[in-house]
Amino acid sequence: MAKKCEEFISGLADYIDGEIEPELCEEIEKHIGQCNNCRIMVDSLRQTVRLCREGKEEKLPPALEEKLTGMLKKRWKEKFGQA
Amino acid sequence: MSEAEIVKRAQAGDFEAFTELVNAHKDKLYAFVRKLTGDPDDTNDIVQDTFLKAIDKIDQFRGEASFGTWLTSIALNQARALFAKRKQGEMKPIEAYLPVGATNGEHPLAEASLFDWEDPLANLERAEIGRLIEEGLETIPFAYREAFLLRYVEEMSVKEVAATIGQTVAATKSRILRARLALRDFLSKRFEAKYGEKVRRIH
Numbered sequence: 280m281a282k283k284c285e286e287f288i289s290g291l292a293d294y295i296d297g298e299i300e301p302e303l304c305e306e307i308e309k310h311i312g313q314c315n316n317c318r319i320m321v322d323s324l325r326q327t328v329r330l331c332r333e334g335k336e337e338k339l340p341p342a343l344e345e346k347l348t349g350m351l352k353k354r355w356k357e358k359f360g361q362a
Numbered sequence: 363m364s365e366a367e368i369v370k371r372a373q374a375g376d377f378e379a380f381t382e383l384v385n386a387h388k389d390k391l392y393a394f395v396r397k398l399t400g401d402p403d404d405t406n407d408i409v410q411d412t413f414l415k416a417i418d419k420i421d422q423f424r425g426e427a428s429f430g431t432w433l434t435s436i437a438l439n440q441a442r443a444l445f446a447k448r449k450q451g452e453m454k455p456i457e458a459y460l461p462v463g464a465t466n467g468e469h470p471l472a473e474a475s476l477f478d479w480e481d482p483l484a485n486l487e488r489a490e491i492g493r494l495i496e497e498g499l500e501t502i503p504f505a506y507r508e509a510f511l512l513r514y515v516e517e518m519s520v521k522e523v524a525a526t527i528g529q530t531v532a533a534t535k536s537r538i539l540r541a542r543l544a545l546r547d548f549l550s551k552r553f554e555a556k557y558g559e560k561v562r563r564i565h
Binding site: 320322332 | 375377380381384388389392393396397405406409410413414417418474476477478479482483488491492495511514515535538539542543545546549550
Protein backbone atom coordinates (compact mmCIF):
# COMPACT_ATOMS: atom_id res chain seq x y z
CA MET A 280 0.00 0.00 0.00
CA ALA A 281 2.87 2.37 0.79
CA LYS A 282 4.29 1.87 -2.70
CA LYS A 283 0.89 2.51 -4.24
CA CYS A 284 0.54 5.80 -2.37
CA GLU A 285 3.95 6.93 -3.60
CA GLU A 286 3.13 5.97 -7.17
CA PHE A 287 -0.08 7.87 -6.82
CA ILE A 288 1.72 10.96 -5.57
CA SER A 289 4.09 11.12 -8.54
CA GLY A 290 1.19 11.52 -10.95
CA LEU A 291 -0.96 13.62 -8.67
CA ALA A 292 -0.89 17.07 -10.30
CA ASP A 293 -1.30 15.75 -13.84
CA TYR A 294 -4.15 13.52 -12.72
CA ILE A 295 -6.05 16.30 -10.97
CA ASP A 296 -5.66 18.60 -13.96
CA GLY A 297 -6.75 15.86 -16.36
CA GLU A 298 -3.39 15.76 -18.14
CA ILE A 299 -2.50 12.12 -17.67
CA GLU A 300 -2.39 9.00 -19.81
CA PRO A 301 -5.62 6.96 -19.55
CA GLU A 302 -3.84 3.84 -18.21
CA LEU A 303 -2.24 5.70 -15.32
CA CYS A 304 -5.49 7.55 -14.71
CA GLU A 305 -7.32 4.24 -14.29
CA GLU A 306 -4.69 3.02 -11.80
CA ILE A 307 -4.94 6.21 -9.77
CA GLU A 308 -8.72 6.03 -9.73
CA LYS A 309 -8.54 2.45 -8.50
CA HIS A 310 -6.16 3.54 -5.74
CA ILE A 311 -8.43 6.42 -4.69
CA GLY A 312 -11.32 3.97 -4.49
CA GLN A 313 -9.37 1.97 -1.90
CA CYS A 314 -7.52 4.69 -0.02
CA ASN A 315 -9.70 7.18 1.85
CA ASN A 316 -6.79 9.49 2.72
CA CYS A 317 -5.75 9.83 -0.89
CA ARG A 318 -9.39 10.43 -1.86
CA ILE A 319 -9.57 13.27 0.68
CA MET A 320 -6.28 14.65 -0.67
CA VAL A 321 -7.47 14.66 -4.30
CA ASP A 322 -10.88 16.08 -3.43
CA SER A 323 -9.45 18.90 -1.31
CA LEU A 324 -6.74 19.73 -3.87
CA ARG A 325 -9.47 20.11 -6.48
CA GLN A 326 -11.50 22.28 -4.15
CA THR A 327 -8.44 24.44 -3.35
CA VAL A 328 -8.33 25.63 -6.95
CA ARG A 329 -12.11 25.94 -7.20
CA LEU A 330 -12.28 28.10 -4.06
CA CYS A 331 -9.40 30.24 -5.29
CA ARG A 332 -11.29 30.93 -8.50
CA GLU A 333 -14.71 31.39 -6.90
CA GLY A 334 -13.56 33.12 -3.71
CA LYS A 335 -13.86 36.80 -2.98
CA GLU A 336 -13.79 38.61 -6.32
CA GLU A 337 -11.87 41.83 -5.87
CA LYS A 338 -12.68 44.81 -8.07
CA LEU A 339 -10.68 47.95 -8.64
CA PRO A 340 -11.85 50.29 -5.83
CA PRO A 341 -13.65 53.43 -7.14
CA ALA A 342 -11.23 55.76 -5.30
CA LEU A 343 -8.25 54.14 -7.02
CA GLU A 344 -10.05 54.20 -10.37
CA GLU A 345 -10.62 57.94 -10.06
CA LYS A 346 -6.99 58.58 -9.12
CA LEU A 347 -5.80 56.26 -11.88
CA THR A 348 -7.85 58.01 -14.57
CA GLY A 349 -6.18 61.33 -13.75
CA MET A 350 -2.68 59.81 -13.63
CA LEU A 351 -3.12 57.99 -16.92
CA LYS A 352 -4.44 61.08 -18.68
CA LYS A 353 -1.42 63.07 -17.44
CA ARG A 354 1.06 60.40 -18.56
CA TRP A 355 -0.67 60.08 -21.91
CA LYS A 356 -0.38 63.83 -22.52
CA GLU A 357 3.33 63.67 -21.67
CA LYS A 358 3.83 60.89 -24.20
CA PHE A 359 1.46 61.81 -27.02
CA GLY A 360 0.91 65.51 -26.38
CA GLN A 361 -2.88 65.11 -26.05
CA ALA A 362 -5.48 62.94 -24.30
CA MET B 363 -13.90 46.05 -32.92
CA SER B 364 -11.32 43.42 -31.96
CA GLU B 365 -8.86 44.02 -29.13
CA ALA B 366 -5.98 44.01 -31.63
CA GLU B 367 -7.63 46.92 -33.45
CA ILE B 368 -8.21 48.82 -30.20
CA VAL B 369 -4.53 48.32 -29.30
CA LYS B 370 -3.50 49.70 -32.71
CA ARG B 371 -5.63 52.79 -32.15
CA ALA B 372 -4.08 53.24 -28.71
CA GLN B 373 -0.59 52.84 -30.16
CA ALA B 374 -1.44 55.62 -32.61
CA GLY B 375 -2.16 57.93 -29.67
CA ASP B 376 -5.91 57.46 -29.14
CA PHE B 377 -6.48 57.85 -25.39
CA GLU B 378 -10.09 56.69 -25.63
CA ALA B 379 -8.89 53.39 -27.08
CA PHE B 380 -6.40 53.03 -24.24
CA THR B 381 -9.15 53.76 -21.72
CA GLU B 382 -11.19 50.98 -23.31
CA LEU B 383 -8.29 48.58 -22.73
CA VAL B 384 -7.92 49.75 -19.13
CA ASN B 385 -11.64 49.22 -18.49
CA ALA B 386 -11.57 45.76 -20.03
CA HIS B 387 -8.66 44.57 -17.85
CA LYS B 388 -8.66 46.65 -14.65
CA ASP B 389 -10.78 44.37 -12.42
CA LYS B 390 -9.10 41.13 -13.50
CA LEU B 391 -5.66 42.67 -13.05
CA TYR B 392 -6.62 44.09 -9.66
CA ALA B 393 -7.99 40.72 -8.47
CA PHE B 394 -4.84 38.91 -9.62
CA VAL B 395 -2.44 41.38 -8.01
CA ARG B 396 -4.47 41.39 -4.80
CA LYS B 397 -4.07 37.61 -4.56
CA LEU B 398 -0.41 37.90 -5.47
CA THR B 399 0.46 40.50 -2.83
CA GLY B 400 -2.25 39.99 -0.20
CA ASP B 401 -2.07 43.68 0.62
CA PRO B 402 -4.42 46.45 -0.59
CA ASP B 403 -1.75 49.20 -0.58
CA ASP B 404 0.79 47.08 -2.49
CA THR B 405 -1.99 46.15 -4.91
CA ASN B 406 -2.93 49.79 -5.54
CA ASP B 407 0.71 50.73 -6.19
CA ILE B 408 1.34 47.82 -8.54
CA VAL B 409 -1.89 48.26 -10.53
CA GLN B 410 -1.23 51.98 -10.88
CA ASP B 411 2.38 51.48 -12.01
CA THR B 412 1.38 48.69 -14.37
CA PHE B 413 -0.98 50.92 -16.33
CA LEU B 414 1.53 53.80 -16.32
CA LYS B 415 4.23 51.45 -17.63
CA ALA B 416 1.76 50.17 -20.21
CA ILE B 417 1.54 53.73 -21.57
CA ASP B 418 5.33 54.08 -21.61
CA LYS B 419 5.81 50.78 -23.40
CA ILE B 420 2.70 50.60 -25.55
CA ASP B 421 4.74 50.90 -28.76
CA GLN B 422 6.67 47.79 -27.70
CA PHE B 423 3.53 45.62 -27.49
CA ARG B 424 3.67 43.33 -30.52
CA GLY B 425 0.61 41.20 -29.88
CA GLU B 426 2.49 37.90 -29.42
CA ALA B 427 0.49 37.40 -26.20
CA SER B 428 -2.90 38.92 -25.40
CA PHE B 429 -2.98 42.45 -24.01
CA GLY B 430 -4.16 41.01 -20.67
CA THR B 431 -1.18 38.65 -20.47
CA TRP B 432 1.14 41.54 -21.33
CA LEU B 433 -0.32 43.61 -18.47
CA THR B 434 0.02 40.62 -16.13
CA SER B 435 3.70 40.27 -16.99
CA ILE B 436 4.30 43.98 -16.29
CA ALA B 437 2.51 43.60 -12.92
CA LEU B 438 4.55 40.49 -12.12
CA ASN B 439 7.81 42.35 -12.67
CA GLN B 440 6.67 45.07 -10.28
CA ALA B 441 5.61 42.52 -7.68
CA ARG B 442 8.88 40.60 -8.03
CA ALA B 443 10.87 43.76 -7.40
CA LEU B 444 8.77 44.46 -4.32
CA PHE B 445 9.03 40.94 -2.88
CA ALA B 446 12.75 40.64 -3.67
CA LYS B 447 13.30 43.13 -0.84
CA ARG B 448 11.22 41.10 1.61
CA LYS B 449 12.20 37.97 3.45
CA GLN B 450 10.38 34.92 2.11
CA GLY B 451 9.43 31.84 4.09
CA GLU B 452 10.76 28.41 3.19
CA MET B 453 8.72 25.77 1.36
CA LYS B 454 8.52 22.30 2.79
CA PRO B 455 9.27 19.42 0.36
CA ILE B 456 6.28 17.92 -1.47
CA GLU B 457 6.36 14.82 0.74
CA ALA B 458 5.61 16.89 3.84
CA TYR B 459 2.19 17.74 2.47
CA LEU B 460 1.18 14.26 1.38
CA PRO B 461 -0.23 11.20 3.07
CA VAL B 462 2.97 9.15 2.78
CA GLY B 463 4.65 6.55 4.94
CA ALA B 464 1.56 4.41 4.65
CA THR B 465 1.23 0.89 5.98
CA ASN B 466 -1.90 -1.14 5.32
CA GLY B 467 -3.73 1.91 4.09
CA GLU B 468 -2.90 3.89 7.23
CA HIS B 469 -0.79 7.04 7.09
CA PRO B 470 0.99 7.30 10.45
CA LEU B 471 3.74 9.62 9.23
CA ALA B 472 1.47 12.04 7.47
CA GLU B 473 2.02 15.68 8.38
CA ALA B 474 -0.76 16.70 6.06
CA SER B 475 -4.20 17.51 7.39
CA LEU B 476 -6.56 14.79 6.24
CA PHE B 477 -9.78 16.41 7.33
CA ASP B 478 -12.63 15.66 4.88
CA TRP B 479 -13.69 19.11 3.65
CA GLU B 480 -17.12 18.14 2.33
CA ASP B 481 -18.34 21.39 0.75
CA PRO B 482 -16.64 24.43 2.38
CA LEU B 483 -19.11 26.78 0.69
CA ALA B 484 -21.97 25.02 2.49
CA ASN B 485 -20.20 25.38 5.84
CA LEU B 486 -18.61 28.82 5.70
CA GLU B 487 -19.45 32.22 4.26
CA ARG B 488 -17.84 32.90 0.89
CA ALA B 489 -16.21 36.08 2.28
CA GLU B 490 -14.64 34.11 5.11
CA ILE B 491 -13.26 31.53 2.66
CA GLY B 492 -11.88 34.43 0.60
CA ARG B 493 -10.10 35.78 3.68
CA LEU B 494 -8.65 32.36 4.49
CA ILE B 495 -7.38 31.96 0.92
CA GLU B 496 -5.71 35.35 1.15
CA GLU B 497 -4.07 34.37 4.46
CA GLY B 498 -3.00 31.01 3.06
CA LEU B 499 -1.50 32.51 -0.09
CA GLU B 500 0.53 34.90 2.04
CA THR B 501 2.25 31.96 3.75
CA ILE B 502 3.54 30.70 0.38
CA PRO B 503 6.87 32.12 -0.88
CA PHE B 504 6.40 34.49 -3.83
CA ALA B 505 8.10 32.28 -6.46
CA TYR B 506 5.62 29.47 -5.74
CA ARG B 507 2.60 31.71 -5.31
CA GLU B 508 3.09 33.45 -8.67
CA ALA B 509 3.35 30.10 -10.49
CA PHE B 510 0.19 28.80 -8.80
CA LEU B 511 -1.83 31.95 -9.50
CA LEU B 512 -0.72 32.18 -13.11
CA ARG B 513 -1.76 28.56 -13.64
CA TYR B 514 -5.08 28.53 -11.85
CA VAL B 515 -6.31 32.12 -11.58
CA GLU B 516 -4.92 33.45 -14.88
CA GLU B 517 -5.59 29.99 -16.35
CA MET B 518 -2.32 29.80 -18.27
CA SER B 519 -0.99 26.44 -19.44
CA VAL B 520 2.05 25.04 -17.58
CA LYS B 521 4.17 25.93 -20.63
CA GLU B 522 2.94 29.53 -20.61
CA VAL B 523 3.61 29.83 -16.87
CA ALA B 524 7.12 28.41 -17.39
CA ALA B 525 7.80 30.98 -20.13
CA THR B 526 6.41 33.81 -18.00
CA ILE B 527 8.48 33.00 -14.91
CA GLY B 528 11.56 31.89 -16.86
CA GLN B 529 11.72 28.34 -15.46
CA THR B 530 11.72 24.87 -17.02
CA VAL B 531 8.38 23.08 -17.37
CA ALA B 532 9.47 20.51 -14.74
CA ALA B 533 10.47 23.18 -12.21
CA THR B 534 7.27 25.10 -12.91
CA LYS B 535 5.12 22.01 -12.37
CA SER B 536 6.86 21.38 -9.08
CA ARG B 537 6.32 24.97 -7.90
CA ILE B 538 2.64 24.88 -8.85
CA LEU B 539 2.08 21.57 -7.05
CA ARG B 540 3.94 22.63 -3.91
CA ALA B 541 1.99 25.87 -3.68
CA ARG B 542 -1.27 23.98 -4.20
CA LEU B 543 -0.38 21.43 -1.52
CA ALA B 544 0.69 24.13 0.91
CA LEU B 545 -2.51 26.12 0.38
CA ARG B 546 -4.62 22.96 0.66
CA ASP B 547 -2.94 22.09 3.93
CA PHE B 548 -3.41 25.60 5.31
CA LEU B 549 -7.11 25.65 4.36
CA SER B 550 -7.65 22.11 5.63
CA LYS B 551 -6.37 22.97 9.10
CA ARG B 552 -8.47 26.15 9.21
CA PHE B 553 -11.61 24.37 7.94
CA GLU B 554 -11.19 21.61 10.50
CA ALA B 555 -10.91 24.20 13.27
CA LYS B 556 -13.91 26.16 11.99
CA TYR B 557 -16.41 23.48 11.05
CA GLY B 558 -14.80 20.12 11.75
CA GLU B 559 -17.10 19.39 14.67
CA LYS B 560 -20.18 19.90 12.50
CA VAL B 561 -18.89 17.47 9.84
CA ARG B 562 -17.94 14.86 12.44
CA ARG B 563 -21.42 15.05 14.01
CA ILE B 564 -23.04 14.15 10.69
CA HIS B 565 -20.86 11.05 10.15
